[in-house]
Amino acid sequence: MPMQPPVRIGARGSKLSLAQAGMMQRRIAAALGAPPEEAERVAPLIVITTTGDRVQDRRLLEIGGKGLFTKEIEEALLDGRIDCAIHSMKDMPAIVPDGLAIAAIPEREDPRDAFLSLKAERMEDLPQGARLGTASLRRQAQSLHHRPDLDVVMLRGNVDTRLAKLQAGEANAILLALSGLKRLGLGHLPKSLLDPYERPPAPGQGALAIETRAGDLDAPWLEAVRHGPTALAVAAERGAMGALEASCRTPIGAHAVIEGARLKLVVEALSPDGALRFRQEGAIDAAAGTDAARGLGLELGAKIADEAGDAILLPE
Structure with a gap:
């Protein structure tokens, strides 16, 4: 039988993206019949820097929206430079480009938002006028609905950057996806978790998307990660x-x-x-x-x- 060619995996270069891609790399390698030590050979990771990663001082809505986390990676898929891409599902725009498809969705991590603060245990415990850091318009609106007195400050960057800004006092509290914290081994940091019924998370939060070319939807290894x-x-x-x-x-x-x-x-x-x-x-x-x-x-x-x-x- 002919050997399965390597499945080249495209991912962003952030620590969280690489952690998520690494998880899927091991799963894909196993589906291809390779042991963990052979993962890089049969499913090599290819890092692609996106516009969303490069521009960190403005909200996404100011520079083109969440598609800026996927555009360059999708171009690599269409060009044949990679065979699949690992995305956070909440970063995926509603419409996938022609020729591409969300081919598999692995088992979801906890989708809740996490509340992190150096002092307060819950958002309700923050003092009047406290600074809440987030770059998410949804988290801003939900927080202000329950606490209109809060001063919501724009806080972008990767998880480490946001945690450092919290430590530096740029915000009295921040909100992050629990799933990302857990995948980075930081699931112990939240002071509390937001009720997903009272404050629904972003659509797809906690889930990963494996995107491929439309013609590869029936690849046998995909079934093993769905x-x-x-x-x-x-x-x-x-x-x-x-x-x-x-x-x-x-x-x-x-x-x-x-x-x-x-x-x-x-x-x-x-x-x-x-x-x-x-x-x-x-x-x-x-x-x-x-x-x-x-x-x-x-x-x-x-x-x-x-x-x-x-x-x-x-x-x-």
Whole structure:
């Protein structure tokens, strides 16, 4: 039989991206029948710096949106320089470029947001006017909805950079994805975790996306890294994102869970200042599949869009 050619993996160069890509590299190598020590030979990692990594002093919405974390990597896929890419699902725009596809979604890590502070245990414990650091419009809006007195300061950068800024006193507290902290071995740092029902995370948060060329969707190794329940939940959340045309200018959250035989979804969108919040909930039979899950998300997102109009858009 002919030997399987190496599966070249593209990933961003941040510490978190490399940790996530390394996890998947070992999984892919195992699916290709190679032992862990052969992972780099059969599934080499290729680091690609993205515009989103290079520009760290502005919000993503000011420089082109979340697609700036995927654009250069997707170009490498289309050019044939890599065979798959590992992304954080929450960084994936609603529409994937022609010729490419989200080919596999591995089992999800905890999707909740984490609250980190040197003193306060919870956001509710922060003093009046405290500085909360985040670059996420969703986290800003959700936080201001519950605590309109907070001073939300823009805080971009990788996890280490944000932790250093917290230590330096640039913010009294910060919010980060728990999944990233756990993958970096920092899951012990949060003081508390935000309730994902009360404050839904970003669509797809905690999940990874393995993107390939559309023609490679049936590659046998992909089946070994797919996780059906995660794909179902993410389909529902990204359906809502698609209906709301979510971007870095639209603060929305979505959280899907499978409870028994039911897939339950909560979706919310807020005005950027947090004053207005719009929510929808629904459920379907989990056995209905990913198309039905996406349909549920589209339905709930469309209801919010009809009700909220332009109230949930950050003015240009």
